[in-house]
Structure formats: C-alpha cells, structure tokens
Amino acid sequence: MAGLARYMAVLRLFSEGMPTWTVAEMADALQVPQSTAYRTVRDLLGEGLVEMSSEARYRLGPAFVEFDRLTRLTDPLMQAGAHVLRAIVQDAGVPAVALLCRLYGREVMCIADHVSPDASFSPSYERGKPMPLTQGATSKAILARLPAKRLSKLIGADAVETLRPELAVIRRAGFCLGRGEIDEGLAGMAVPIVCEAEGLVASLSLVVESHRLSGAREERLRHVVMNAAHEIEATLNQDHVGALRA
Amino acid sequence: MAGLARYMAVLRLFSEGMPTWTVAEMADALQVPQSTAYRTVRDLLGEGLVEMSSEARYRLGPAFVEFDRLTRLTDPLMQAGAHVLRAIVQDAGVPAVALLCRLYGREVMCIADHVSPDASFSPSYERGKPMPLTQGATSKAILARLPAKRLSKLIGADAVETLRPELAVIRRAGFCLGRGEIDEGLAGMAVPIVCEAEGLVASLSLVVESHRLSGAREERLRHVVMNAAHEIEATLNQDHVGALRA
DNA sequence: GGTCATATTCTCAAAAATTGAGAATATGGA
DNA sequence: TCCATATTCTCAATTTTTGAGAATATGACC
Numbered sequence: 001m002a003g004l005a006r007y008m009a010v011l012r013l014f015s016e017g018m019p020t021w022t023v024a025e026m027a028d029a030l031q032v033p034q035s036t037a038y039r040t041v042r043d044l045l046g047e048g049l050v051e052m053s054s055e056a057r058y059r060l061g062p063a064f065v066e067f068d069r070l071t072r073l074t075d076p077l078m079q080a081g082a083h084v085l086r087a088i089v090q091d092a093g094v095p096a097v098a099l100l101c102r103l104y105g106r107e108v109m110c111i112a113d114h115v116s117p118d119a120s121f122s123p124s125y126e127r128g129k130p131m132p133l134t135q136g137a138t139s140k141a142i143l144a145r146l147p148a149k150r151l152s153k154l155i156g157a158d159a160v161e162t163l164r165p166e167l168a169v170i171r172r173a174g175f176c177l178g179r180g181e182i183d184e185g186l187a188g189m190a191v192p193i194v195c196e197a198e199g200l201v202a203s204l205s206l207v208v209e210s211h212r213l214s215g216a217r218e219e220r221l222r223h224v225v226m227n228a229a230h231e232i233e234a235t236l237n238q239d240h241v242g243a244l245r246a
Numbered sequence: 247m248a249g250l251a252r253y254m255a256v257l258r259l260f261s262e263g264m265p266t267w268t269v270a271e272m273a274d275a276l277q278v279p280q281s282t283a284y285r286t287v288r289d290l291l292g293e294g295l296v297e298m299s300s301e302a303r304y305r306l307g308p309a310f311v312e313f314d315r316l317t318r319l320t321d322p323l324m325q326a327g328a329h330v331l332r333a334i335v336q337d338a339g340v341p342a343v344a345l346l347c348r349l350y351g352r353e354v355m356c357i358a359d360h361v362s363p364d365a366s367f368s369p370s371y372e373r374g375k376p377m378p379l380t381q382g383a384t385s386k387a388i389l390a391r392l393p394a395k396r397l398s399k400l401i402g403a404d405a406v407e408t409l410r411p412e413l414a415v416i417r418r419a420g421f422c423l424g425r426g427e428i429d430e431g432l433a434g435m436a437v438p439i440v441c442e443a444e445g446l447v448a449s450l451s452l453v454v455e456s457h458r459l460s461g462a463r464e465e466r467l468r469h470v471v472m473n474a475a476h477e478i479e480a481t482l483n484q485d486h487v488g489a490l491r492a
Numbered sequence: 493g494g495t496c497a498t499a500t501t502c503t504c505a506a507a508a509a510t511t512g513a514g515a516a517t518a519t520g521g522a
Numbered sequence: 523t524c525c526a527t528a529t530t531c532t533c534a535a536t537t538t539t540t541g542a543g544a545a546t547a548t549g550a551c552c
Contacts, residue, residue, distance in 0.1 A: 002509060002539090004253050004289040011313070019320035023499080033541050038500060043250040048351040054445035056499060060317050062350035062376075065357060067257070068314030069374025071306050074265035104308035105294040111311060128315025130308075199300035248510090248538060269528080279512050284529060302528060 001030075010040055011049060011060070020057040068128075076198050077102055078111060080235040084204070085114035088228045092221060094212045095119040101131065101138050102193075102202035103146070106154065108132075108139045121209060124183045134159060137178035141190035141203035144170035175222060179210050187213045189221060191229035195236040204229040247276075256286055257295060257306070266303040314374075322444050323348055324357060326481040330450070330474050331360035337470045340458045341365040347377065347384050348439075348448035349392070352400065354378075354385045367455060370429045380405060383424035387436035387449035390416035421468060425456050433459045435467060437475035441482040450475040 001009060009030055013021055021029075027037035041058060044050040048063035072078055077100065085098040097119060100112040107130040115123055125131060125138075133139055133155055143151060144167040152160045170176045170192075179187045190205035206225050213221070247255060255276055259267055267275075273283035287304060290296040294309035318324055323346065331344040343365060346358040353376040361369055371377060371384075379385055379401055389397060390413040398406045416422045416438075425433045436451035452471050459467070 004250075004293055006539095007250050007253075008293045014316060014320070016316065016319050019316075035501085035541065035543085036539080039539085042501085047250055047254045051351050052445060054443060060313060060320070062353060062355050064310055064313040064317050065350070065355060065374045066376065067306060067310040067374075069372070070260060070262065070265075071310050072374075073262050074260070074306070104311070105297050107308060109308050109311065126315065128311045128313075128318070130312065197300060199298060252510095281512065281514085281530085282510080285510085288530085 001032075006040060007044060007049075010037075010044060014060050020053050020059050022056050023058070075111065076195070076236060077193070077200055077202050077232075081193075081204065081232040082112050084228045084232055085112060088204075088206060088224055089114050089116045091224045092116065092206060092208065094208055094217070095121070097121075097123040097125075097207040099123075099125055099138060099205045099207065100202065101125075101142070101205065102200060103142050103154075108142055110138075121183075121186060123207060124186075132182075134163060136182040137176040137188035137190035138203050138205045140167065140170055140178065141176045141192045141205070142201055143167055144176070145192040145194050145201055175226060177218075177222075179213075183207075185210050189218075189225050191226050193229050193233045193236070195233065198236065200236065204232060247278075252286060253290060253295075256283075256290060260306050266299050266305050268302050269304070321357065322441070322482060323439070323446055323448050323478075327439075327450065327478040328358050330478055331358060334450075334452060334470055334474045335360050335362040338362065338452060338454065338467060340454055340463070341367070343367075343369040343371075343453040345369075345371055345384060345451045345453065346448065347371075347388070347451065348446060349388050349400075354388055356384075367429075367432060369453060370432075378428075380409060382428040383422040383434035383436035384449050384451045386413065386416055386424065387422045387438045387451070388447050389413055390422070391438040391440050391447055421472060423464075423468075425459075429453075431456050435464075435471050437472050439475050439479050439482070441479065444482065446482065450478060 010026055013026060013029055023037050023041055024034060026041070027034045030037070041050060045052070045058075045061070048061045048066075050058050051061040053059045081100045085100060089096050089098045095118045096116050098114045099110050101108055101110045104111070109128070109130045110125040111127055113123060113126050131139055134143070140163075143155070143163065146154070148160075155163075174191060176190045177187065178190075182188065186207055187210040188205050188207045190203045193202040193204060194200065204225060206221060208221070256272055259272060259275055269283050269287055270280060272287070273280045276283070287296060291298070291304075291307070294307045294312075296304050297307040299305045327346045331346060335342050335344045341364045342362050344360045345356050347354055347356045350357070355374070355376045356371040357373055359369060359372050377385055380389070386409075389401070389409065392400070394406075401409075420437060422436045423433065424436075428434065432453050433456040434451050434453045436449045439448040439450060440446065450471060452467060454467070
C-alpha cells in the first residue's frame with residue numbers, strides 16, 4: 001500500500017466500537033510489520049491526525065475537529081442554510097427534526113441538523129453521518145436534481161433505470177415525501193437545493209412522526225420546507241454573484 | 247517534502263480567507279510542478295479529503311466532517327461533559343457561554359460550547375478553535391494540572407518559570423478566574439478536569455460579562471462551575487472503570 | 493535508584509514509490 | 523465542431539519506504 005492510502009488505512013481503523021488502538025493491533029489489522037506501523041503512527045501524530053491516549057493506545061487527533069470547523073465556516077451551503085433549520089422546526093408546530101444534507105464526494109451526507117426541543121423520537125441522522133444514496137426523501141430529492149451523467153456514475157446505470165420514473169416526478173414537483181423509508185414511523189419531506197456555480201447539489205428536509213402528517217398539515221409543512229429551501233437557494237446564488245464581483 | 251507532509255501541506259492551504267484552490271494555485275504556493283500537484287490532489291480526492299467545487303476549483307472534502315463526527319461520538323470527555331454545558335449556562339442566571347476545552351495534541355482546543363439564548367456578546371471560542379496555550383482561565387486551568395515534564399515540553403522551561411507561581415495557586419484552589427485576558431470586557435472562570443486513565447487534561451469554563459461578576463454572584467458561579475466539573479470528572483473515572491471491567 | 497517488561501526508534505541494503513518535463517488526452521463551452 | 527484549458531500519462535533518475543532485528547527509551551514496581 002502506497003502514499004496516502006497507507007495513512008488513511010490506519011485512520012479508518014478507528015470506529016465507534018473501537019475508538020483506540022495500540023500500534024501492535026494496527027499492524028495486525030493491516031498486515032504490516034510493527035516497525036512500519038510505528039513509522040506511520042509517528043507521522044500521523046506529528047500532523048495531529050492521531051493523538052496518544054494513555055497506555056500505548058492511540059485515538060483520532062485534533063486535526064479533524066479543526067478541519068471540521070474550517071468546513072463549517074467555509075461551506076457555502078452551511079453559511080446560507082444553517083440558521084434556517086431552527087426556523088422551520090419552530091414553524092412546524094409539531095415535534096420535528098430539520099436536516100441539511102448534500103452530495104459530498106460520493107456520498108449523501110448530513111451537514112447540519114436541528115431537533116425541536118419537544119421531539120420524543122431520536123433522529124437517525126446528524127452532522128457527519130452518511131446516508132443511503134437511494135433511500136429516503138432526503139437522498140431522492142438530491143438524486144432528482146443530478147445531471148444524468150453524474151447520476152449513473154454515482155449509482156450505476158441499472159439503479160438509474162429503476163429510479164427514473166420516481167425521480168422524474170420529484171423533479172417536476174420540486175418536492176419529495178417519504179414515509180418510513182429510513183425510520184419506521186417517521187416521515188421525511190425534502191426539497192432539492194442546487195447551486196451550479198458552487199457545484200452544490202443538496203436538500204433541506206423535515207422529519208416528523210408519520211401519524212402527525214395528514215391532510216392540511218402535510219400541505220402546510222410542504223410549503224414551509226419549500227419556501228425555506230428556495231430561500232437558501234436564492235441566498236446561494238446571490239452570494240455567488242457577490243463573490244464574483246468582489 | 248515526503249510522505250504525509252506532502253498531503254497535509256496541500257490541506258493546510260485551505261483557510262477561511264481562501265476556501266477553494268485551483269491546482270495551479272496549489273502548485274504555485276507549494277513550489278512544486280503542476281504534475282505533482284495534480285497527483286497529490288487526485289489522491290486526496292480519492293480519500294474524500296478534498297472535493298471538487300466547480301470550475302477546476304477544489305474544497306475540503308467530506309472526510310473531515312465524517313471523522314469529526316466519530317471524534318464527537320468517541321471522545322470520552324465529550325460523552326461525559328457535553329450535556330453539562332447547557333445546564334450550567336441555565337444555572338448561571340446571567341448571559342453566559344460555557345466551554346469544554348482540552349489539551350489536544352500540542353494545543354488547547356475548545357471541543358464543545360453552549361451559548362445562552364440571551365447572550366449579547368459573541369463568544370471568541372467554539373468547537374475546533376485552538377486557544378492560546380498560556381492565556382486565559384481555560385488554558386491556565388489545564389496547564390495547572392499538567393505534570394511538570396509534559397508542561398515544559400509544551401511551553402518551554404522559560405515560560406514554565408514565569409507561570410509557576412500562578413499555576414501553583416490555581417492547582418491549590420482548583421479554580422481559575424481571568425478577566426479580560428482573551429476578550430476585553432469578558433471574564434472566564436475555569437476548573438480543571440483530569441482523567442489519567444484516558445490521558446485527558448481538560449477544563450470546563452464559563453464566560454460572562456466582566457461587570458456582572460461581583461461579590462456574591464462570583465461566589466455562586468464558582469460553585470456552579472466547580473460542581474459541574476467535578477461531576478464530569480467523576481463520570482469519566484467511573485466510565486473508565488466500567489470500560490475496564492467490560 | 494535499579495530492574496524488568498514493553499513501547500518506540502534506529503539501521504541498512506533491497507524494493508518500491510515519487511519526481512519533473514513535456515507529450516497525450518479529456519472536458520466543457522462557444 | 524473546434525478551442526482553450528484541465529487532467530492524466532510516460533519514463534528514467536532520484537528519493538522514499540520497507541522489513542527484520544538490534545538498540546534505546548519509558549514507565550511501573552520493588
């Protein structure tokens with residue numbers, strides 16, 4: 001294994017189930033001699049990607065927290081949309097979770113969330129959690145606005161065929177409603193957000209308990225989410241124009 | 247430049263002031279030929295450390311958001327202390343910001359914050375922001391609990407001499423009050439948190455407007471912060487014992 | 493302060509990866 | 523379709539990485 005991959009292989013060992021590793025364990029898991037593992041860890045340590053816990057164990061380091069902050073500060077979607085989440089949760093009038101998600105590299109990832117204080121259900125998503133590409137209103141709203149070429153590169157031509165009719169409907173409606181696709185008993189409403197100039201394809205979603213979503217309320221919430229999403233989209237395009245002029 | 251350093255040099259180019267870069271700009275900034283820069287970016291792209299924005303520009307990628315989440319989920323200090331921040335801000339009874347910070351690699355970094363809804367001042371700190379090592383109550387509370395050897399490795403023997411008396415007082419009091427050391431007009435109260443078994447040296451701080459901190463209120467807030475910090479410390483040691491048994 | 497076990501760094505020649513310059517291709521608009 | 527620019531590729535020279543084990547540091551315990 002060469003170059004960056006060697007380092008990333010070590011970093012990807014760390015998980016929720018096993019947050020600290022000894023060098024011997026790493027060497028064993030990656031099938032490399034200990035001397036090599038030690039050298040790799042020494043480099044990672046020097047860059048702050050790993051830190052030492054006690055007893056010869058290592059943990060992920062401060063660099064990630066720092067780079068994440070930079071991402072939060074500089075992601076245009078984050079800047080345009082973060083404050084909207086609180087607002088739509090409040091507008092919802094029922095226990096709700098608002099999510100801002102985007103196609104990020106090869107995954108759909110949640111990059112911001114807001115849970116209403118009275119929400120008794122636990123949200124399945126949170127900042128930094130990748131989501132299934134082809135399941136749930138959030139992802140579908142994103143896929144619906146992806147150019148055909150990029151879409152098939154992402155999920156494969158077969159999957160595109162299967163989803164095509166559904167995505168066409170979403171694209172036309174500018175809206176997607178999913179019930180229980182991700183979490184049993186929950187419903188998600190998602191609206192796409194696109195900013196070509198920034199290379200962004202994203203969605204704003206509101207998750208509520210399925211049984212609360214009937215008739216007039218569904219109608220009202222749809223408007224809340226759509227208006228908020230369009231506002232974010234407008235801000236994005238506005239900002240970009242501003243950035244170009246500056 | 248070799249190995250990891252070559253990749254990190256590229257990543258550290260990204261900043262709040264310049265969040266996207268073209269490959270030509272990177273090559274120029276790092277004084278390497280473009281072909282090399284392209285190869286480096288290709289590797290970073292493959293690992294999700296960088297993503298493409300539009301028009302041949304690159305941005306930091308999803309990997310950082312993902313690793314940050316893992317850090318949030320697995321950092322023992324975070325688990326033990328995150329929920330306490332909201333509580334002490336509420337207890338404070340005046341506009342306040344609560345911070346959980348720790349020695350992380352070679353820096354003191356804020357890893358969690360909570361701002362009271364009525365705070366009119368903007369906090370100078372937030373998750374992911376490194377703080378000056380030798381200034382402010384937050385950092386001093388941490389330094390005060392660092393073993394002598396580690397302390398001088400961190401800030402140098404000279405700085406240790408200068409700070410020694412002050413740190414001795416903090417260590418004995420289990421508490422540190424600083425006025426205007428970081429932000430003019432604000433006061434910080436910090437209490438150290440240590441968990442040897444996890445290799446953690448940290449502090450819990452409460453920041454309020456300086457003029458609100460007089461007499462009885464100072465006394466009361468000191469107790470609020472100290473109690474909360476000790477509770478976190480107890481949880482940490484408890485959890486660690488539990489982890490060992492499991 | 494000394495002794496042990498274990499963690500970490502070091503050494504060196506062989507093997508593998510990276511480098512730089514420029515040619516060759518891909519890509520995305522007019 | 524063509525153009526400009528972005529990106530990948532090629533190849534020999536150079537530099538880095540590798541693996542095994544020896545050498546050294548570290549820290550707990552007596």
